Amino acid sequence: MRDYLALVRREARKSYRAGEPAEEAARKLNVGGYYTQWANPERLPLLVERLYMELQGEM
Numbered sequence: 001m002r003d004y005l006a007l008v009r010r011e012a013r014k015s016y017r018a019g020e021p022a023e024e025a026a027r028k029l030n031v032g033g034y035y036t037q038w039a040n041p042e043r044l045p046l047l048v049e050r051l052y053m054e055l056q057g058e059m
Helices: 002-017 022-028 033-037 041-055
Strands: none
8 A cells, every 4th residue: 555655646746746737647647557456446536636735735
């Protein structure tokens, strides 16, 4: 789980710094391999949105 969250955080941060909207960042984020088999992939956009809020200082 820690590796998954680190991957999502790293990729979301790149997208945030590039000025991409959170929705686009989540859509293009490829967690790949093992993680694609995890349940509830629909949570990824929510996670990216939350990370964007943290990066903006809202959380």
